[in-house]
Amino acid sequence: MLNEASNIPVQSGKSRVAGKRFTFVAALLTVIFLFAGAQAQEKKVKTTDQKEQMMEMMKDPSMMNMMMDRIVSDPRMRLMMMDKMMKHAKSDSASMMSMCRRMMKDKDMHDMMMKMMMGGGMMDHRKMQKRSADTTMTDHEAHHKKN
Numbered sequence: 680m681l682n683e684a685s686n687i688p689v690q691s692g693k694s695r696v697a698g699k700r701f702t703f704v705a706a707l708l709t710v711i712f713l714f715a716g717a718q719a720q721e722k723k724v725k726t727t728d729q730k731e732q733m734m735e736m737m738k739d740p741s742m743m744n745m746m747m748d749r750i751v752s753d754p755r756m757r758l759m760m761m762d763k764m765m766k767h768a769k770s771d772s773a774s775m776m777s778m779c780r781r782m783m784k785d786k787d788m789h790d791m792m793m794k795m796m797m798g799g800g801m802m803d804h805r806k807m808q809k810r811s812a813d814t815t816m817t818d819h820e821a822h823h824k825k826n
Contacts, residue, residue, distance in 0.1 A: 736742040750756045768774040782788050 736746070750760050764778065765775075768778055782792070
């Protein structure tokens with residue numbers, strides 16, 4: 680439809696409404712993306728600030744002791760820390776040996792680990808001797824020994 684006086688196309692009522700809707704949706708999406716971008720930038724700044732705060736706290740021996748006390752008092756955090764320590768020490772045999780020696784130096788820890796290994800079947804020497812004896816026999820001899 681053309682405006683006869685100026686030869687400019689005139690929009691019908693429906694197309695004006697559609698144009699307004701499109702403009703509104705475009706403006707709304709722009710505001711949402713700007714807000715999301717600002718939030719992402721703010722989070723990045725917060726994480727950087729948190730890392731800096733953590734590094735400052737780690738320099739203070741009393742704060743470091745408080746954090747370590749918190750970790751050892753919570754069983755879940757203690758296991759997570761142990762897993763993390765083992766993961767970092769796996770590639771370094773000297774570090775792994777150092778951790779093992781540290782645990783074995785403690786008498787209670789050493790006794791508990793020996794009980795677990797001996798009593799739990801991990802190092803049952805009778806079973807090991809039986810296995811080694813079974814491997815030296817032929818299948819026919821092993822069959823007769825069972826009966």
